[in-house]
Amino acid sequence: MAPLIDMVFILLIFFLVTTSFVKETGIEVSRPNAATASADSKTSILIAIDRENRIFMDHKEIDVRAVRANVERALAENPSGTVIVVADRNSSTGVAVKVMDGCRMAGAKSVSLAATVGEGR
Numbered sequence: 001m002a003p004l005i006d007m008v009f010i011l012l013i014f015f016l017v018t019t020s021f022v023k024e025t026g027i028e029v030s031r032p033n034a035a036t037a038s039a040d041s042k043t044s045i046l047i048a049i050d051r052e053n054r055i056f057m058d059h060k061e062i063d064v065r066a067v068r069a070n071v072e073r074a075l076a077e078n079p080s081g082t083v084i085v086v087a088d089r090n091s092s093t094g095v096a097v098k099v100m101d102g103c104r105m106a107g108a109k110s111v112s113l114a115a116t117v118g119e120g121r
């Protein structure tokens with residue numbers, strides 16, 4: 001019985017180590033639908049914009065002027081990471097553009113806007 005329990009624990013550890021964890025932005029965002037949206041499985045730097053145009057990164061609220069510094073820090077840790085801006089459908093387009101500009105000025109090679117797969121309305 002003891003070897004069976006040991007084997008179960010080893011399998012449990014194996015699955016915990018090999019499981020990839022999904023990173024979240026820290027807030028609930030209602031994403032817009034897009035007919036051409038596609039899933040991205042690479043490691044990403046996530047920035048969220050809620051309906052009140054507040055910006056969140058790593059579960060902390062940041063100012064739009066701090067986006068560049070935070071993205072530079074994240075890219076230093078993960079140079080091949082892509083930046084995904086998860087904006088609420090009711091957020092301001094101007095704030096999303098400022099965030100994306102800050103990401104590009106920080107040196108991000110790929111900046112994307114997250115959407116939900118669905119009708120392109």
